[in-house]
Amino acid sequence: xxxxxxxxxxxxxxxxxxxxxxxxxxxxxxxxxxxxxxxxxxxxxxxxxxxxxxxxxxxxxxxxxxxxxxxxxxxxxxxxxxxx
Amino acid sequence: xxxxxxxxxxxxxxxxxxxxxxxxxxxxxxxxxxxxxxxxxxxxxxxxxxxxxxxxxxxxxxxxxxxxxxxxxxxxxxxxxxxxxxxxxxxxxxxxxxxxxxxxxxxxxxxxxxxxxxxxxxxxxxxxxxxxxxxxxxxxxxxxxxxxxxxxxxxxxxxxxxxxxxxx
Numbered sequence: 001x002x003x004x005x006x007x008x009x010x011x012x013x014x015x016x017x018x019x020x021x022x023x024x025x026x027x028x029x030x031x032x033x034x035x036x037x038x039x040x041x042x043x044x045x046x047x048x049x050x051x052x053x054x055x056x057x058x059x060x061x062x063x064x065x066x067x068x069x070x071x072x073x074x075x076x077x078x079x080x081x082x083x084x
Numbered sequence: 085x086x087x088x089x090x091x092x093x094x095x096x097x098x099x100x101x102x103x104x105x106x107x108x109x110x111x112x113x114x115x116x117x118x119x120x121x122x123x124x125x126x127x128x129x130x131x132x133x134x135x136x137x138x139x140x141x142x143x144x145x146x147x148x149x150x151x152x153x154x155x156x157x158x159x160x161x162x163x164x165x166x167x168x169x170x171x172x173x174x175x176x177x178x179x180x181x182x183x184x185x186x187x188x189x190x191x192x193x194x195x196x197x198x199x200x201x202x203x204x205x206x207x208x209x210x211x212x213x214x215x216x217x218x219x220x221x222x223x224x225x226x227x228x229x230x231x232x233x234x235x236x237x238x239x240x241x242x243x244x245x246x247x248x249x250x251x252x
Binding site for chain 2: 017018019020021023024026027028054055058059
């Protein structure tokens with residue numbers, strides 16, 4: 001199985017929430033999974049795309065993949081691997 | 085990107101400031117949410133955070149005043165209300181109620197955000213000269229206030245090359 005298809009250990013739905021909630025909730029959720037496991041986050045805040053990218057870089061967690069659908073509002077999906 | 089440039093970028097990132105120092109000088113809704121959002125996000129990103137509450141910002145650490153953050157339509161050209169109307173009695177309360185109603189859908193209240201910040205390890209400091217000015221003592225501060233300090237302490241944080249300071 002490819003890394004990007006690894007089954008997430010936890011799902012986090014932040015749809016409808018604005019900055020900083022997606023980042024705060026992601027940082028809390030990532031502590032609830034084991035190192036090496038994957039967290040999947042869904043969000044509708046368009047700021048979550050650059051914000052979670054920056055958050056992952058700052059905290060040293062790995063943003064494995066990021067996708068968005070064409071819905072209204074757009075739903076962004078992130079897969080983050082806890083690194084430490 | 086070559087591996088070398090990638091590595092030098094990584095090294096550069098390693099040099100980034102990891103300590104956020106915020107100064108809160110006011111206790112209106114528009115002057116409090118931005119620093120609280122930055123503080124909680126910084127803490128969530130592994131940064132150390134110190135917030136220095138001074139002048140009206142100190143009301144946020146005042147047991148009696150920390151839930152009373154308001155917004156005034158007077159002197160605020162972005163508000164959909166002429167100043168002369170904003171001056172009328174009750175207009176500040178009305179604008180506050182409307183704004184808090186809107187905010188409620190997306191963000192925690194300010195006392196909730198302060199609580200969240202404390203739980204995340206954000207340090208909250210009361211400005212000692214402002215306390216004197218307002219006749220406040222240690223027992224007037226909300227539980228969890230980290231310290232009472234003055235300009236030298238603040239400068240000690242602010243001059244650290246690993247820190248970044250923002251006035252709000």
